Amino acid sequence: MLDQAHMTSLFENATEGILLTDSKGKILIVNPAASRMFGYAKEELKNKTIELLIPQEYRERHVNLRQDFYQHPKNRDMGAGRDLFGCKKEGTVFPVEVSLSHYKKENELYVIAFIVDISRRKEMEQNLVRKQKELETVTNQIRKLNTELERKVEERTKILKEALQRLEQSQTELSEALDKERQLNEIKSRFVSMASHEFRTPLSAVLSSASLLSKYSKEEDQEKRERHINRIKDSVKHLNDILEDFLSLGRLDEGRVAADPAEFNLKKLVVETLADLKIILKQGQKFEQDYEGAEAVFADKRLLKNILINLISNAIKFSAEEMPIEIKTAVSKSSVCITVKDCGIGISEEDQEHLFSSFFRGTNAANVQGTGLGLHIVKRYIDLMNGTVNLQSKLGQGTTVIIRFPTSLKTAT
Numbered sequence: 001m002l003d004q005a006h007m008t009s010l011f012e013n014a015t016e017g018i019l020l021t022d023s024k025g026k027i028l029i030v031n032p033a034a035s036r037m038f039g040y041a042k043e044e045l046k047n048k049t050i051e052l053l054i055p056q057e058y059r060e061r062h063v064n065l066r067q068d069f070y071q072h073p074k075n076r077d078m079g080a081g082r083d084l085f086g087c088k089k090e091g092t093v094f095p096v097e098v099s100l101s102h103y104k105k106e107n108e109l110y111v112i113a114f115i116v117d118i119s120r121r122k123e124m125e126q127n128l129v130r131k132q133k134e135l136e137t138v139t140n141q142i143r144k145l146n147t148e149l150e151r152k153v154e155e156r157t158k159i160l161k162e163a164l165q166r167l168e169q170s171q172t173e174l175s176e177a178l179d180k181e182r183q184l185n186e187i188k189s190r191f192v193s194m195a196s197h198e199f200r201t202p203l204s205a206v207l208s209s210a211s212l213l214s215k216y217s218k219e220e221d222q223e224k225r226e227r228h229i230n231r232i233k234d235s236v237k238h239l240n241d242i243l244e245d246f247l248s249l250g251r252l253d254e255g256r257v258a259a260d261p262a263e264f265n266l267k268k269l270v271v272e273t274l275a276d277l278k279i280i281l282k283q284g285q286k287f288e289q290d291y292e293g294a295e296a297v298f299a300d301k302r303l304l305k306n307i308l309i310n311l312i313s314n315a316i317k318f319s320a321e322e323m324p325i326e327i328k329t330a331v332s333k334s335s336v337c338i339t340v341k342d343c344g345i346g347i348s349e350e351d352q353e354h355l356f357s358s359f360f361r362g363t364n365a366a367n368v369q370g371t372g373l374g375l376h377i378v379k380r381y382i383d384l385m386n387g388t389v390n391l392q393s394k395l396g397q398g399t400t401v402i403i404r405f406p407t408s409l410k411t412a413t
Helices: 002-013 032-038 056-071 119-169 171-177 180-198 200-213 219-253 266-280 301-317 374-384
Strands: 017-021 027-030 084-087 093-105 108-117 262-265 286-292 296-299 324-331 335-342 388-394 398-406
Touching: 017 032, 032 084, 032 108, 056 108, 093 119, 262 266, 266 286, 266 296, 266 301, 266 324, 301 324, 301 335, 301 374, 301 398, 374 388, 374 398
Parallel strands: 286 324
Antiparallel strands: 017 027, 017 108, 084 093, 093 108, 262 296, 324 335, 335 398, 388 398
């Protein structure tokens, strides 16, 4: 009795659907799991053929398969064979897995079917297929991005080569402006040192990141892909900045830059420039800005903005985190004085003598990105505005740069 009770409990509480059919395919016994699965009461299924639980389009074929099975009965494991489907009472078709076993009693063949609803598994498989397709799409997009980035790098490299060619062509003019061969050789040496470092570093970053992108092809590698894409973008931007310095120097040397004064609001220009440069401030750095005098001035707005960007960017770059950057503007009737002060690494007295030379960088600035052209370009621009630039600095205590230029003020009526 104990064994019979256990068997009954096992049948009634099994999570798989269990059906017992006779040799004619009629359902004799149904467990609760099978009733719930197909939506029929036990009484509705008894003495009905098994085809009742099969979708309409498969029933005729299933009769032949069932008869063949009864003639050559053979146990079938769960999941073996073709995809199978069940049909609920209300007509819903759903995927199932069926295992079959058989036995004979009093020369009558009985078949036991164990049925599992695999709708959730099929849904997960479909989701997996969809995710794989999405991943393939992302991978193809990354390949296209890699190709585009490689093309852009090639274009930038070509532009840089052209810029270098123009720089080489200007060597004759530089040699006349410097102290003959000794000063020219110093400039060459500084340029080679700068170029070998400033070009190699971003190009190496682009190459290594572009190579690594192809290895991160899985969906979970998206964060790594984005990190390398951002690294490539930053490197290309840095190459752009270098190129812009070279092009500015080239235009100056070719005499294609001239002052074009006009009236504009100087205070507004300073505020807008500081707003543009806030994005490159280091953690804790802030601008301390002071403005005195009239707002309307008559000068070259474009040249002045380039000067401010160069000076303020330098102050940010050579200052540590949490350090303030001071910008003071004083406007009188005849001139404008703008002071940019930082508390950064400072410049030695020996280096200060060469700071406005092209391609010169302070000995303590070797590990900071730069072309050595910033202050040289500032000096050339302020000269075009008939102004002056002065620099005061102490090593380890910071730097103050003061520019002055004449202006014609117009009084509002």
